[in-house]
Amino acid sequence: xxxxxxxxxxxxxxxxxxxxxxxxxxxxxxxxxxxxxxxxxxxxxxxxxxxxxxxxxxxxxxxxxxxxxxxxxxxxxxxxxxxxxxxxxxxxxxxxxxxxxxxxxxxxxxxxxxxxxxxxxxxxxxxxxxxxxxxxxxxxxxxxxxxxxxxxxxxxxxxxxxxxxxxxxxxxxxxxxxxxxxxxxxxxxxxxxxxxxxxxxxxxxxxxxxxxxxxxxxxxxxxxxxxxxxxxxxxxxxxxxxxxxxxxxxxxxxxxxxxxxxxxxxxxxxxxxxxxxxxxxxxxxxxxxxxxxxxxxxxxxxxx
Amino acid sequence: xxxxxxxxxxxxxxxxxxxxxxxxxxxxxxxxxxxxxxxxxxxxxxxxxxxxxxxxxxxxxxxxxxxxxxxxxxxxxxxxxxxxxxxxxxxxxxxxxxxxxxxxxxxxxxxxxxxxxxxxxxxxxxxxxxxxxxxxxxxxxxxxxxxxxxxxxxxxxxxxxxxxxxxxxxxxxxxxxxxxxxxxxxxxxxxxxxxxxxxxxxxxxxxxxxxxxxxxxxxxxxxxxxxxxxxxxxxxxxxxxxxxxxxxxxxxxxxxxxxxxxxxxxxxxxxxxxxxxxxxxxxxxxxxxxxxxxxxxxxxxxxx
DNA sequence: AATGATTCTTAGAAAAACTAAATTATGAGG
DNA sequence: CCTCATAATTTAGTTTTTCTAAGAATCATT
Numbered sequence: 001x002x003x004x005x006x007x008x009x010x011x012x013x014x015x016x017x018x019x020x021x022x023x024x025x026x027x028x029x030x031x032x033x034x035x036x037x038x039x040x041x042x043x044x045x046x047x048x049x050x051x052x053x054x055x056x057x058x059x060x061x062x063x064x065x066x067x068x069x070x071x072x073x074x075x076x077x078x079x080x081x082x083x084x085x086x087x088x089x090x091x092x093x094x095x096x097x098x099x100x101x102x103x104x105x106x107x108x109x110x111x112x113x114x115x116x117x118x119x120x121x122x123x124x125x126x127x128x129x130x131x132x133x134x135x136x137x138x139x140x141x142x143x144x145x146x147x148x149x150x151x152x153x154x155x156x157x158x159x160x161x162x163x164x165x166x167x168x169x170x171x172x173x174x175x176x177x178x179x180x181x182x183x184x185x186x187x188x189x190x191x192x193x194x195x196x197x198x199x200x201x202x203x204x205x206x207x208x209x210x211x212x213x214x215x216x217x218x219x220x221x222x223x224x225x226x227x228x229x230x231x232x233x234x235x236x237x238x239x240x241x242x243x244x245x246x247x248x249x250x251x252x253x254x255x256x257x258x259x260x261x262x263x264x265x266x267x268x269x270x271x272x273x274x275x276x277x278x279x280x281x282x283x284x285x286x287x288x289x290x291x292x293x294x295x296x297x298x299x300x301x302x303x304x
Numbered sequence: 305x306x307x308x309x310x311x312x313x314x315x316x317x318x319x320x321x322x323x324x325x326x327x328x329x330x331x332x333x334x335x336x337x338x339x340x341x342x343x344x345x346x347x348x349x350x351x352x353x354x355x356x357x358x359x360x361x362x363x364x365x366x367x368x369x370x371x372x373x374x375x376x377x378x379x380x381x382x383x384x385x386x387x388x389x390x391x392x393x394x395x396x397x398x399x400x401x402x403x404x405x406x407x408x409x410x411x412x413x414x415x416x417x418x419x420x421x422x423x424x425x426x427x428x429x430x431x432x433x434x435x436x437x438x439x440x441x442x443x444x445x446x447x448x449x450x451x452x453x454x455x456x457x458x459x460x461x462x463x464x465x466x467x468x469x470x471x472x473x474x475x476x477x478x479x480x481x482x483x484x485x486x487x488x489x490x491x492x493x494x495x496x497x498x499x500x501x502x503x504x505x506x507x508x509x510x511x512x513x514x515x516x517x518x519x520x521x522x523x524x525x526x527x528x529x530x531x532x533x534x535x536x537x538x539x540x541x542x543x544x545x546x547x548x549x550x551x552x553x554x555x556x557x558x559x560x561x562x563x564x565x566x567x568x569x570x571x572x573x574x575x576x577x578x579x580x581x582x583x584x585x586x587x588x589x590x591x592x593x594x595x596x597x598x599x600x601x602x603x604x605x606x607x608x
Numbered sequence: 609a610a611t612g613a614t615t616c617t618t619a620g621a622a623a624a625a626c627t628a629a630a631t632t633a634t635g636a637g638g
Numbered sequence: 639c640c641t642c643a644t645a646a647t648t649t650a651g652t653t654t655t656t657c658t659a660a661g662a663a664t665c666a667t668t
Contacts, residue, residue: 312655337658338658338659340659363664363666364664
């Protein structure tokens with residue numbers, strides 16, 4: 001990821017302005033320096049790039065034909081830097097929220113309901129970060145982190161959102177084609193979509209746990225795919241590729257819309273709850289406080 | 305066009321790397337400086353922007369939530385600078401031609417036939433610049449300039465390309481609807497598309513000149529539009545908006561393709577020829593020499 | 609409590625950028 | 639052709655910025 005080193009940035013900047021103005025003295029004026037300084041910077045750039053960028057002729061100085069495209073690219077770069085700068089000035093007064101969450105939790109639970117919050121806080125710009133990677137432990141880099149289980153308790157402050165429950169689901173057409181989906185034993189010989197939670201979330205129940213929970217004695221299911229995110233496993237189930245273990249909070253909409261059917265009345269509790277976490281000074285901000293209240297009440301909606 | 309001043313570029317660069325690595329020492333490594341230097345630059349950026357970008361906590365340093373977007377924009381900027389740099393390294397060995405020409409001459413004559421040249425010089429990359437503005441008088445900034453009349457003789461070297469002739473044209477459907485287009489007198493009451501050549505090219509003939517040339521005594525034509533480029537007037541004629549004065553070299557294709565019809569057998573010579581111009585060292589390059597030969601022979605094709 | 613890894617803080621050193629003034633080149637105007 | 643005005647360059651010396659080095663502080667881990 002390390003990039004090559006650039007020529008002197010000051011020289012690049014000088015060259016960029018010179019390319020626009022085609023005049024040393026005008027460039028000097030824009031940079032608030034003397035024309036001698038500009039002259040030197042241009043020479044430095046030619047030395048450092050090893051490329052003759054400029055033609056000098058008496059009292060005139062001109063970009064070489066080849067250098068014009070180079071100059072255009074540089075201009076775009078400096079434009080972007082200026083843009084970044086004006087962005088910074090804009091956000092200086094705005095209220096902002098930055099929320100990091102586990103990918104599936106974000107895409108399947110928080111994001112679909114986030115509109116409800118924004119409706120009441122239309123001027124708040126929210127930055128979402130979808131990552132498995134837990135942020136710094138003090139939560140300085142993000143206002144809130146939504147995560148699962150023990151990961152939550154490692155942050156300075158945290159509160160339980162809800163404890164999810166799981167049950168098997170599949171697409172309606174799949175259920176019609178394979179009536180044995182309705183019994184736990186029947187599942188054994190069907191394609192089961194498995195979620196690989198990764199080393200940090202080993203404790204999350206998988207098909208073996210579900211089958212044991214249902215009293216199946218020798219759980220050796222047929223396996224078709226390992227998905228790194230539960231949202232991907234659910235997509236596959238919707239497409240009729242097999243049966244997935246779904247979390248209540250993640251499939252509410254898909255069940256309502258008839259894209260998935262629930263295959264069992266009983267359900268299994270996850271061993272840990274989801275948490276919302278924040279850092280030391282986070283709640284000083286009124287908007288952050290509102291968000292916390294809102295997200296907690298949304299979490300209570302799941303349990304109820 | 306003058307832009308606002310940026311914070312210290314070195315500080316921006318340091319911050320950009322820090323935002324990617326999230327580590328002072330790693331940033332120091334990438335910049336080949338000590339970590340103390342990085343620490344200072346980050347502080348300088350915060351001072352200059354007046355915005356708290358970074359949270360410090362013991363041995364850890366973190367981007368503030370708000371600063372992440374700022375950092376992304378900066379990253380794009382530096383990406384562009386790196387891109388410019390790699391472009392420069394790439395073109396270092398290539399043969400390049402840079403050609404500046406009057407807009408209509410470029411789009412209506414040179415560009416359509418340029419493929420013939422490139423066919424025989426496939427490795428030559430050509431940069432085209434379409435502008436009314438004449439380049440520096442020594443032609444250091446562009447290899448060739450194609451221009452009209454006296455403008456050509458102000459460059460160190462120049463040769464005549466061709467002297468164009470003009471005649472009226474309109475779309476076939478327009479001619480059908482208004483049979484009076486075929487006589488000069490008939491034109492007087494039709495919508496005539498006029499080209500405004502600007503102060504530098506006053507000598508170019510307009511409708512008044514054409515009507516006088518045809519012997520019409522009191523030329524006071526009805527006028528519908530002034531177009532700053534002759535190529536725009538031709539577009540309007542093709543769309544059936546009226547009658548335009550066309551140059552032979554600009555409408556050859558449109559006549560062949562039946563988009564326009566020529567309304568008079570006679571034609572009027574332009575007072576001056578087009579020129580191809582170049583600067584002192586230009587012909588040292590073999591490719592430039594080939595281009596000159598080619599463009600001159602293409603120009604002879606018009607006169608013949 | 610010791611250890612190791614990381615960052616921060618200084619003072620002073622090194623490098624980069626700048627100024628001022630002399631110098632060169634050229635174009636414009638008489 | 640000569641002179642004047644304009645622009646850019648060069649050089650020496652100064653100012654500013656950036657860097658290093660070494661010690662202090664913080665905090666997770668052992």
